Amino acid sequence: NAHFQNVSKRNITAVNLSFHCNEVNKSSDKNPLLVYHGLFGSKFNWRVLSTKLTEATLRKVYTLDVRDHGESPHTGILTYETMAIAEKFTNWSQFRWSCNVSPEKVEKLIVVDIGIKTLSTSPQSSIVNINLVKAMKEAIGSVPSGLSLSESRRKVDEHLKSFVPDEFVRGFLLMNLKKSNEGIAWKYNLSAIERFLRDNSLNDLKLCAPFKGEVLVIHGGMSDYVRTDDYESIREWFPNCKFECIPEGNHYLHIQCQQEFLKRVLLFINST
CATH class of the missing domain: 3.40.50.1820 (Alpha/Beta hydrolase fold, catalytic domain)
Structure with missing residues (x-):
């Protein structure tokens, strides 16, 4: 890198x-x-x-x-x-x-x-929405401290199933988990992505x-x-x-x- x-x-x-x-x-x-x-x-x-x-x-x-x-x-x-x-x-x-x-x-x-068409970010029609970002934040908050990265991924995967039913897509997201000083974290800046979606910057x-x-x-x-x-x-x-x-x-x-x-x-x- x-x-x-x-x-x-x-x-x-x-x-x-x-x-x-x-x-x-x-x-x-x-x-x-x-x-x-x-x-x-x-x-x-x-x-x-x-x-x-x-x-x-x-x-x-x-x-x-x-x-x-x-x-x-x-x-x-x-x-x-x-x-x-x-x-x-x-x-x-x-x-x-x-x-x-x-x-x-x-x-x-x-x-x-x-x-180049307008993309929907509503929870009813797309998984790319603010509710998903919130669920991703909640998911890492629910992981007990001291777990390995693989164990943490399993916990987060369970939490996200109701928001992302597709196992492949969940796996795609879970590749972006990492260990941090606080325990487990996303490699994404979810706050920035949340603003990107809320402000409709996607379109x-x-x-x-x-x-x-x-x-x-x-x-x-x-x-x-x-x-x-x-x-x-x-x-x-x-x-x-x-x-x-x-x-x-x-x-x-x-x-x-x-x-x-x-x-x-x-x-x-x-x-x-």
């Missing part, structure tokens, strides 16, 4: 992002790949895939922790602007913020199962000039984040966009459909 030193823009305080770099064994002048996770994710989620990407493309692959996630600093200021301008690394929404800043630095953009996507570079949107057929009827609105901002749907994939297709995901992504990366 290491940290990127970033520049400050628009009076936003830059932070050192935690990252892991997969090095190339052979000499290569190819541009590196930057992997930027989504909400509640971490660079750890991409550790296996990033190794395979390096081997198949002969490119360095940097997996990053966004601010207030993983091992990056907890700043308490979590917005698309701070993520895109201060950190200057890109996923989908962050890229829309920064595409007016330096689009020439982006060779290609790959978007994994996320669109605060400021419009900018269309990005005319090559874009791949790869999504799961079993996921609601991107549907075929979203293609037209996405092309308004990314006119040179290609779409790939993995029919059996869900939101976590890069993990659960990894072989097919990797095949389609590599075709896009290696195309000229």
